Amino acid sequence: MAIAAPEQLNLTEAPTWGSRTVDCFEKLEQIGEGTYGQVYMAKEIRTGEIVALKKIRMDNEREGFPITAIREIKILKKLHHENVIDLKEIVTSPGRDKDEQGRPDGNKYKGGIYMVFEYMDHDLTGLADRPGMRFSVPQIKCYMRQLLTGLHYCHVNQVLHRDIKGSNLLIDNKGNLKLADFGLARSFSNDHNANLTNRVITLWYRPPELLLGTTKYGPAVDMWSVGCIFAELLHGKPIFPGKDEPEQLNKIFELCGSPDEVNWPGVSKIPWYNNFKPSRPLKRRLREVFRHFDRHALELLDKMLTLDPSQRISAKDALDAEYFWTDPLPCDPKSLPTYEASHEFQTKKKRQQQRQHEEAAKRQKLHHQQQHGRVPPVQQSGQGHPQMRPGPNPPIHASHPQVAGGPSHHYAKPHGPPAGPGRYPAGGNPSGGYNHPTRGQSGAYGSGRYPPQGRGTQYGSGGMPGGGGPRGVGGPNYPHGAPYGSSGTGRGSNANRNQQQYNWQQ
């Protein structure tokens, strides 16, 4: 092979194509890691600007560039808003790996593709979990308003985010909040006629219509998640920490009442309604449970956590809610205090030690009780060894281990929720897996997003029933498979992979 050096070829006539390489950036530190890629904080060498690099691994030999990455790129290139993360560019890293005969063998581009994002200091979950953190009312209003503004913009542009949760809401030190991680997002048409997968949105934030198996849905799914976050901010901890879909629905019904044809016309026609219908009707208790909330907050929350998606409040109407227009008013983002950025990845090592402690402690104390904390559960890290689920956060003692399964990208030091232990016993699952159908390595930039579509069972260590391909609509939707390809569960066979790959009705 003759390498065409710049001087051999007239540089001005060299094709002005493609992307810059990752060499334009100096990687400073890893700030997140998922099974399938890493997120780095990096500095652009030329300008000194700090960015986040999210790697898209290109090791799928069957279908090349991941469709999820294509969606994310398409969507982010289309959206330009102060409350939506800015995809600055796409850069590549060398690493072509052809076989020795030079034959094309699968995908020759095994190097990396990186998405370059503006750098954000925190995510909402990480910030909320900082020790001693107390959000003020104007601060909560300020974040909520930004969240709704960004989401309204997405919805107007016919994009469903489909993974709204605290760790995907990035916050910088100027108090700006931006929606991030559009790896599950997709465009929708207003007629809601397309069949979309119901296996989206992290379990705790997943709306009842998806849990009941609908495949025709719209922006209301994101609004449910917003309601969950809103309640979480006011309540201090997640309000629906279900460990699997049935429990998730139960928790929802216990608070919001059970759905019927009166409060949700058409609900009985949703695929799994009959499987999940509670044996006896439950009363809506939301206003009672949260009676200590501010009146306007409660009113808005009530409208967000409406079971029937067609009656659920839209982002636009939510922005008009009294809550945002009565004292205390939302504060100016710039007036918010700044916080020192702390990336979970930095504390990972420490936490791993803590985790070992905890496992030891658990072995000694079988009925050790824990409480669900803020961090949503992770199934498994897929890093070759079973990891603890992060669901149960430690009790208050600061010395107690934070149990976070896969590294996620919460820019904060872990700490326990304010309440004492007890509500949600862990059940002493020694493998540390609730088999939680929530996404694994969460994290603001969504490092764990792109599944290695060409992988076999090596990640499938969670011992889950091999449910459908993680995102395949056609797959058995229940019981829990891996919902978004956070881990390799159920992805062992080609059939699953095909499902995931070829089914475009997502």
Next chain:
Amino acid sequence: MADFMTSTHRTKWIFTPQDIKHKYKVANQRAKQALEKYGTTRMEVDIDGSFSYAESQNDAKDSAEKRPKPLKVEEEQLLRAFYEFKIQDVCDAFKFPRKIQATALIYFKRFYLQWSVMEHHPKDIMLTCIYAACKAEENHVSAEELGKGIGQDHHVILNNEMLVFQSLGFDLIVYAPYRALEGFISDLEEFCGAKDDDQLMALKGSLDTARIEADKIMRTDGPLLFPPGQLALTALHRANAVHGIFDFERYLRSVLSRHQPAHAISELTGSMNAIDSLIGKLLTPTSKDVKHIDRKLKSCLDPGSHDKSKKRKHRSKDSSNEVTDIS
């Protein structure tokens, strides 16, 4: 709003005729130079953007007589035209929606603004663009299925995918005239005050004709020069010339006054005339027409196709299929 006005399509991928001509020339020159230097135009591009040439036999490189003749700019154009027609063919065979066809065509056109057909064989790029368009338009077809459907090795698709995406700068959202056409037709229903079924049928008939006109426009340089709305209007104009069901100029004035009162109608008709003349010049070469060009291309890409080296043999086997594919 995220629409055409704020799109990369509008800001980065609409050119002047001079721009395009220059780009074709630059790519052609580069391939010619490579042929002189390395005896081949076949280019291997690495993911980081560096590229290299498969070095040919020394004799081919040294002696000018033996060196394969490069393609002329016009020959490249003819070959592209052939494969653009082929894209529509393949998409029809797979019964893909027009949107995918149009996206694949636009990807293909954008790709060859940067590369010569001598550097990357248009047959491979055609397939890859169709595959990429399917992915981007949420109509996913597996590479294998696509390859099988037209008797091609699907590895070619996967090997070129990243090259294509990068050449497109990952600007994957493209705008075709078809949707605009539908908008104009429903607007026309109101404009014509179409009430009875006959009138609606007539409009529907002109929509069908206009779509066929748009198919032609999609194979010209038009999509690189004009916004999709203007392409659609031209298609509609041509369709109306056949059906004659409404006063086109009056409609044009009404559209302008509603949407862009500042614009002169002459500006718009100027664009439409230019698109019209592109259609007039549209080439639809047959496989016979391009056979000799394809043979020339083959010798540029694989000068040593007759020699005994394993690598060459493999490639010549590949390219022997090409002639049969074309026919």
